[in-house]
Structure formats: C-alpha cells, structure tokens
Amino acid sequence: MTGAASDVRLVPARPLVIAPVDVIFRLAPGDRPLVAASESVVVGAPIAERLRDPGLEEIHVPTALEPQPGGRWSGPADGRDGLESGELVFSWRGRWRVAGGALSDPLETPFAGIVRGVRPGTSITIRAAGRGLRGIVALGGPTRGRLQGSPDSELRAGGLDVNSAGAILVVGSRVDAETLTRARAMGVRGVVVTGLSSKERRDYLASEARQRSALHRLPPFAVLVLDGAVRRPVAGAVLALLGALSGHEVAIVTDPPMLVFDIPSLTVPTPPADLVRVRGGALAGREGRFVEAIGARRFPGGAHLEACLVRFPDGTTAAVPLGDLERFV
Numbered sequence: 001m002t003g004a005a006s007d008v009r010l011v012p013a014r015p016l017v018i019a020p021v022d023v024i025f026r027l028a029p030g031d032r033p034l035v036a037a038s039e040s041v042v043v044g045a046p047i048a049e050r051l052r053d054p055g056l057e058e059i060h061v062p063t064a065l066e067p068q069p070g071g072r073w074s075g076p077a078d079g080r081d082g083l084e085s086g087e088l089v090f091s092w093r094g095r096w097r098v099a100g101g102a103l104s105d106p107l108e109t110p111f112a113g114i115v116r117g118v119r120p121g122t123s124i125t126i127r128a129a130g131r132g133l134r135g136i137v138a139l140g141g142p143t144r145g146r147l148q149g150s151p152d153s154e155l156r157a158g159g160l161d162v163n164s165a166g167a168i169l170v171v172g173s174r175v176d177a178e179t180l181t182r183a184r185a186m187g188v189r190g191v192v193v194t195g196l197s198s199k200e201r202r203d204y205l206a207s208e209a210r211q212r213s214a215l216h217r218l219p220p221f222a223v224l225v226l227d228g229a230v231r232r233p234v235a236g237a238v239l240a241l242l243g244a245l246s247g248h249e250v251a252i253v254t255d256p257p258m259l260v261f262d263i264p265s266l267t268v269p270t271p272p273a274d275l276v277r278v279r280g281g282a283l284a285g286r287e288g289r290f291v292e293a294i295g296a297r298r299f300p301g302g303a304h305l306e307a308c309l310v311r312f313p314d315g316t317t318a319a320v321p322l323g324d325l326e327r328f329v
Contacts, residue, residue: 007293007308008327011276016237016328017268021128022116024255025107025142029089029121030054030099032072039115043144044108047115047124051101057086061096070120073098087121110144110220110251111260130262133241135192138257139204140222143168145189147242147250164188168250170242174231175223177203184211184221190252192242192259194234196225222252224259232285237271237328244269271328276310280324288312290327294319 025047027033032049041047061067067088073096074085086100099121109126116125149170160179165187171179173194181204183191196204204223211218226238234242244266251260274290291309297319298304305321312318 008274008276008290010293010306010308010322011290011325011327012323013329014326015134016241016271017131018134018258019131021130021132021258021260023111023113023126023128023142023253023258023260025109025124025126026255027119027121027123028054028099029056030087030101031107031121032087032104033118033120033124035115035118035124037115037117040113041109041115041126042112043110046106047109047126048107049104050107051099052103052105054099054101056089057098057100058092058095059098060094061088067091067096089121108142108220110142110253111262128260128262130260131268132256132258132260133238135224135226135257135259136228137196138222138224138252138254139196139201140190140208140252140254141220142251142253143189143220143222144249144251147192147245147248149192149246160186160188162186168192168252170234170246173233176200177207180204180223181207184218187219188221189219190222190224192224192226192252194225194227195229195231196223197229222254224252224257227279230284235277235328236275236287237269240269240271276325276327278310278320278324279326281321283318283320283324286312291317293322297321 027048030051034049035041035047061073069088069090071088073088086098089097089099111128111130113126113128116127118124145166145168147170148167160183166189168190169188170192175191175193177200180191245261248261248263253260275287276290277287278284288310291311293308296304297307299321307319307321309317310320
C-alpha cells in the first residue's frame with residue numbers, strides 16, 4: 001500500500017449502504033400490536049393499530065386476572081370516559097390506568113422482514129429484508145413508492161404533476177414547505193432532499209400536525225434529509241446509488257432515518273478509494289481526490305489542525321482539515 005493510499009484512511013469513513021437494517025416503529029400507550037416476535041411480515045402488512053385520540057381511564061381490575069403493564073383489557077369501565085377496551089399502563093393505589101380510544105388507524109410496514117421484538121406501548125422492531133441508505137433525519141411516517149426524479153434539479157410547487165402520485169421524489173439540494181404540502185396532497189409518497197432548513201422543517205411539521213387531526217387522512221408521506229440544514233449538492237456516491245435505484249420500489253423509514261430497498265440483484269456502485277467530500281467549512285459540498293496528508297496547518301481563526309491536500313475536478317488543490325472531510329465505503 002502506498003503512502004497516499006494509507007493516509008486516506010485518516011479521513012472518517014461513512015458507510016454508503018447499511019445492512020442489516022433494524023427499523024423501529026414507535027408505539028404510544030393504547031396502540032395495539034398485531035404481530036409477535038419472530039413473525040415474518042410482507043410489504044403493506046398491518047403491524048399495529050394506532051389510536052387517534054387516546055384517553056387515560058382509571059378502573060378497578062380484579063387481581064384474579066393477573067394484570068400486567070402492557071396487557072390488554074376489555075370490559076365495563078367505572079370511570080367517566082367509559083372505555084370499553086385498552087392497554088393496561090400502570091397501577092396506582094389498587095386501581096389501574098388504562099389507555100384506550102374509539103378511533104384507530106392501521107400502521108403498515110413499508111418493507112418485508114422479520115419481527116425482532118415487540119414492546120407494547122413502546123415499539124415494534126423489524127429487521128428489513130433489504131439494505132438501506134442512511135440520512136440525517138426523516139419527517140412524517142413510514143412510506144413506500146417508486147423512486148424517481150433528478151437530484152440535480154430543484155423542485156418547486158408548480159413543477160409537480162399527477163404523474164408523480166405514488167412516487168418518492170429525489171429533489172436535489174433543497175425544497176420548501178409549500179412544495180412538500182402540495183406533494184402530499186397530490187399523492188406523492190415521499191421526498192428525498194439533501195438539506196432542509198429549520199424553518200422549513202417547522203412549517204412542514206405544523207402542516208403534518210393539521211393533517212393528522214383531519215377526519216379523512218391522506219396516504220403516508222415522509223421527507224428524508226440526507227445531509228442536514230445546509231444547502232449542498234448530493235454526494236457523488238449517493239447520486240450514483242440513487243440513479244441505480246431509479247424506477248424501483250423503495251421505502252422511507254424514520255427510526256433510523258433511512259431509504260430502504262430490497263433489490264438483491266442491484267450492484268451498488270463502489271466509489272473510488274481516494275474520493276473525499278468536504279462536509280464542513282467554506283468548501284462544504286465539494287468533492288475531490290485525496291493527495292496526501294500534510295500535517296498540522298494554520299486555518300482562519302488561528303486554529304492549528306491536522307490537514308491533507310485535496311485536488312478538485314477543476315485542477316485546483318486546497319489544504320482541508322481532516323475533520324471537515326468524509327469518504328464513502
């Protein structure tokens with residue numbers, strides 16, 4: 001191994017594709033799991049019932065029933081809300097608190113897999129049958145659709161059409177809350193974007209909260225943010241992977257934030273070993289080839305940091321702190 005090839009290992013490595021993928025579906029007290037550990041699930045299978053407006057009722061449960069937290073209860077209630085069924089949450093002074101409600105929505109898995117664990121009132125963990133591309137954050141709920149779009153373009157509300165219904169769109173470096181709201185209303189299942197500012201996140205989450213309170217709800221919709229809040233181009237390695245996935249069915253999940261795909265025949269493009277990406281500083285978002293480590297250098301602000309020399313596609317070179325770089329493996 002040459003000195004330069006050895007030095008590139010000083011740059012923090014980021015996995016391009018992750019496998020296996022364990023996805024957590026969060027549950028609230030009163031939600032009813034419909035699966036058990038070690039069960040196999042297929043795409044679209046209902047795994048839980050989520051209560052819309054859960055209530056907490058105080059009841060008396062005979063000790064002969066051996067009540068346990070997380071257990072299901074049904075029967076006449078002696079409280080003012082009159083819950084007919086629900087989940088036992090905890091006991092207090094000889095009585096039990098039961099979480100329940102009248103209306104519920106099904107929670108469906110957007111991928112096939114094996115149930116790894118079920119904790120009533122907490123979560124369901126499923127190991128996906130495929131692989132995943134990790135993001136920074138995902139907003140909304142688990143969803144599924146065919147991947148389409150151009151990562152080099154910027155999507156505006158006026159650029160949406162009905163042909164995108166049922167799809168997960170790759171929209172490039174940024175998108176605004178108005179476009180996200182319109183996309184969801186037109187039947188788009190999700191959006192993959194490089195960066196989403198804090199303001200756009202707040203506006204979208206407010207719109208999502210209003211949608212959840214509506215009587216007639218729209219299909220699941222999610223936003224996967226790949227890098228964070230700063231606008232920057234899609235990494236070359238990620239761009240190649242998204243191109244290979246274009247036209248295929250994929251899923252977006254929120255915990256962990258990830259794009260999940262189950263295509264055994266897909267060959268994931270391998271990025272060059274010396275390809276690095278600047279993730280912070282004035283050159284954030286640019287990619288180049290690692291030349292060599294050059295030791296400590298003085299940078300603006302008087303900081304002395306370990307650095308390396310990077311050659312960019314236009315032929316220029318720059319000294320970049322190692323901590324500002326990343327590479328995909």
